[in-house]
Structure formats: structure tokens, C-alpha cells
Amino acid sequence: MRQWNNARGSGTLFSVDLLDEDGSEIKGTFFKQDADKWFQILQEGQVYAFTGGKVKVANKKFSSFNAEYELTFDSSTQINPINDDSRIGSATYAFVKLNEMEALEANKVLDVIAVVKSVEDHAQFVSRAGKQLDKRNLILVDDTCTEINLTLWGDMAKADGSRWEGNPVVAFKGVKLSDFSGRSLNSLNASTLVNDPDVPETADLRAWFDAAGGGSSFKSVTVRNGGGGGSDDAAKKDISQRYTLQSITDGNLGNGEKPDWAVVKATISFIKLDGERLPWYTACPKEGCNKKVTETMEGAWQCEKCNQTHPECQRRYMLSMQISDNTGKAWVTAFNDQGVELLDNRTADELFQMKEEGNDAELEELFSEACFKTYMLTLRVKTDMYNDETRSRKTLQRLAPVDVKAECAALLDAIAKYN
Numbered sequence: 001m002r003q004w005n006n007a008r009g010s011g012t013l014f015s016v017d018l019l020d021e022d023g024s025e026i027k028g029t030f031f032k033q034d035a036d037k038w039f040q041i042l043q044e045g046q047v048y049a050f051t052g053g054k055v056k057v058a059n060k061k062f063s064s065f066n067a068e069y070e071l072t073f074d075s076s077t078q079i080n081p082i083n084d085d086s087r088i089g090s091a092t093y094a095f096v097k098l099n100e101m102e103a104l105e106a107n108k109v110l111d112v113i114a115v116v117k118s119v120e121d122h123a124q125f126v127s128r129a130g131k132q133l134d135k136r137n138l139i140l141v142d143d144t145c146t147e148i149n150l151t152l153w154g155d156m157a158k159a160d161g162s163r164w165e166g167n168p169v170v171a172f173k174g175v176k177l178s179d180f181s182g183r184s185l186n187s188l189n190a191s192t193l194v195n196d197p198d199v200p201e202t203a204d205l206r207a208w209f210d211a212a213g214g215g216s217s218f219k220s221v222t223v224r225n226g227g228g229g230g231s232d233d234a235a236k237k238d239i240s241q242r243y244t245l246q247s248i249t250d251g252n253l254g255n256g257e258k259p260d261w262a263v264v265k266a267t268i269s270f271i272k273l274d275g276e277r278l279p280w281y282t283a284c285p286k287e288g289c290n291k292k293v294t295e296t297m298e299g300a301w302q303c304e305k306c307n308q309t310h311p312e313c314q315r316r317y318m319l320s321m322q323i324s325d326n327t328g329k330a331w332v333t334a335f336n337d338q339g340v341e342l343l344d345n346r347t348a349d350e351l352f353q354m355k356e357e358g359n360d361a362e363l364e365e366l367f368s369e370a371c372f373k374t375y376m377l378t379l380r381v382k383t384d385m386y387n388d389e390t391r392s393r394k395t396l397q398r399l400a401p402v403d404v405k406a407e408c409a410a411l412l413d414a415i416a417k418y419n
């Protein structure tokens with residue numbers, strides 16, 4: 001049972017997957033008071049006669065079936081249980097083996113039967129839209145000696161985890177294939193999960209896993225750590241250890257308690273120079289302090305951290321810049337050390353002098369010269385709240401020019417692995 005909210009109102013709904021004696025399947029949905037009534041009564045595996053309700057064209061985005069139509073039940077619906085009709089089997093599946101996942105297109109909804117090799121604890125995080133999300137990761141294996149990550153979402157993630165323990169054989173009907181981190185699977189609201197389903201594959205997988213299969217070395221089609229997460233050095237050598245700007249978003253980086261780190265190969269596309277804020281701030285000149293200082297009436301600089309007044313201040317960079325890669329773009333903040341590196345080893349004090357002397361053209365040229373260069377960038381990613389909205393804050397921690405020779409070796413290596 002789920003809650004829905006839209007412009008026309010709100011309420012509860014739940015869906016059933018129906019199977020008849022021809023082996024045809026169709027989805028049926030109950031809303032509001034009909035949902036409240038029938039959710040209590042209907043039982044999985046029981047045969048019923050349904051009368052009343054409407055037929056409509058299926059919205060395949062929300063359905064785990066390929067059926068062209070689906071049913072909406074309403075207050076006119078009558079449902080009567082029938083003694084077990086042996087002509088009706090249990091759910092039909094079109095299982096896809098795990099070693100076929102890499103060849104399939106992303107976003108396909110499919111059925112999988114596999115052994116649950118391991119299970120992670122239920123985890124909660126806040127989405128970019130500020131919504132509380134529940135997830136639980138499973139690692140599935142099958143007798144093709146392939147393993148894949150499957151993420152359960154929502155109620156399926158929150159539900160008691162004991163059904164996943166002891167390496168059960170589970171049929172997953174209507175799960176979605178994603179190309180996040182190589183290949184991975186995700187549950188949908190309409191997905192159904194059955195432990196030890198009544199199909200021949202169950203016994204085959206059980207026998208395989210218990211005999212020797214469990215100790216096999218598996219080829220994983222899911223890249224661990226969300227397709228990145230490597231150290232700077234590892235990421236330079238191995239492309240799979242890097243993130244892209246899109247995979248930072250897809251992987252929900254920065255949503256945990258601690259910030260996440262990501263190495264990306266990206267191009268500086270824009271550094272903000274005009275605007276309400278200068279690209280530097282006035283900092284305390286005392287070694288290691290770096291605190292923002294304010295000018296006193298006498299023209300000196302007051303540091304609240306050191307509790308001292310200094311005759312001079314030091315300007316330090318705080319650059320707001322846009323970076324781009326082949327998957328998208330992102331705003332990143334760069335502080336002083338990285339700013340000096342980006343801006344031709346000029347200090348913020350030098351640039352301040354330029355501006356004081358009215359040398360705006362030189363300043364602008366320096367900023368545009370810094371653009372359209374590609375670097376290996378190490379970013380710190382953390383989601384925070386700003387004006388009641390969540391946003392992903394990315395700060396540049398380190399940068400290195402792309403070493404062309406090493407990059408060619410990394411690309412050749414990636415191509416070899418791809419084959």
C-alpha cells in the first residue's frame with residue numbers, strides 16, 4: 001500500500017499482479033477506500049474471480065509486465081475466492097541470466113533468479129530533492145559465475161532483512177537494469193520478490209551453490225564504489241576508479257554523514273570574475289590562520305580568531321567556477337592554493353593590485369586563459385541545505401594536469417578490459 005499525491009488530490013493505492021490459466025498477466029490497481037478494503041482481503045497465491053472495474057492502456061513506465069492493458073478496480077468491483085484452480089500456475093517469469101546483463105540495454109525491466117550472496121544493512125539518505133529514501137544493497141550470483149548488485153528501494157529495503165540471510169534462491173520479477181557502475185539492478189514499486197519460487201531453476205541454483213558454486217570466483221558486472229572512489233594515483237591509472245560529473249549525481253555522493261571524495265577528469269569551462277562577490281576575500285596574514293578579516297575605522301585589519309589587529313591583510317582566492325566533462329557540468333569552489341595554480345601562479349594580492357590600478361583587461365585575460373584546460377580534479381562533495389533547498393557543494397581539493405602518456409596507457413587498459 002502506498003500514498004500518492006498529485007494536483008487532483010491524494011490517497012492510498014495498491015497494485016496486484018494477476019495471472020490467468022493462459023499464463024497471461026495483467027496489473028490491477030485499487031485506489032482510496034477500495035484499496036483500504038481489498039488490501040486486507042486479497043492474498044497472494046489465492047485464485048479469485050474478478051468482476052467490475054475498468055480497462056485502460058498500460059503505462060509501461062510503472063508496470064513490470066509487457067501487457068498492453070491494465071485494470072483499475074473501483075467500488076463496483078466484486079471479488080470472490082475460488083477453490084484452488086490447478087490450471088493456473090504460479091507467476092510466470094522470463095529469467096535473464098546474469099552474464100547477459102552487460103549486453104542488454106539500460107532501463108530494461110526484467111526477471112532474474114539468483115542466489116543472494118550477501119546483503120547490506122538497510123540505509124537511509126536524503127535525495128537531492130530533499131526526500132527521505134531507503135535502500136538496501138544485495139549481491140546476487142548465478143551459475144554463470146557472474147555477480148551483480150541489486151538495490152532494493154523503499155518498503156522493500158526497510159522490510160525485515162532476515163529473508164536475505166543464508167544465501168536464499170530468490171526470483172525477482174520486474175526489476176530494472178541500470179548502467180550505473182557498469183550494470184546494476186534496482187527494484188521498482190511493482191517488482192515482486194519470491195524466496196524459493198516454485199520453478200525448476202530454484203533446485204538447480206540451490207544444488208549449484210551448495211555443491212561448489214558458492215566458492216566460485218565471480219565476474220562482477222557491477223563496478224564497486226559506484227564507479228569511482230579511487231585515490232588520486234589509482235584514478236590516474238585506472239579510469240574505472242574515477243567519477244564523471246553524472247556518476248557523482250547518480251551515485252548520490254555527499255548524502256551521507258561524511259563528505260565523499262571523487263576524482264574526475266574535467267575541463268575548466270568558466271571562472272566567475274564579474275558579479276556581486278570578488279574572486280578573493282581579505283584574510284588574516286598570520287601564518288595558518290586564513291580567517292576572513294574586517295577593516296577597522298583606522299584602516300587596519302581585525303582578526304576575530306587571533307583577536308589581533310594587523311596593519312595589512314592577505315587576499316586569498318575563493319573562486320566559483322564551472323567544470324565540464326563528457327557527461328555534464330558542475331559548479332565547484334576553489335580556494336587559495338588551487339586558485340594560484342589555476343591562475344598562472346599569480347597570487348590574489350597581485351590580482352587585487354591589478355584591479356586597484358584599473359587593469360581590468362589584464363585581469364579578464366588571466367581568467368579566460370585559465371579556461372578550457374583539462375585536469376584531474378579531486379573534489380570533496382557534500383550535500384547541504386541552502387535556502388531550504390538541498391544542494392551538492394563541490395570543493396576542489398587538488399588538481400593535476402593530465403599526463404598525456406599516462407592517460408593513453410589508462411585508456412588502452414580500459415579498452416582491453418572492455419573486451
Ligand SMILES: [Zn+2]
Pocket residue numbers: 284285286289290291303304305306307
Ligand atoms: Zn587570524
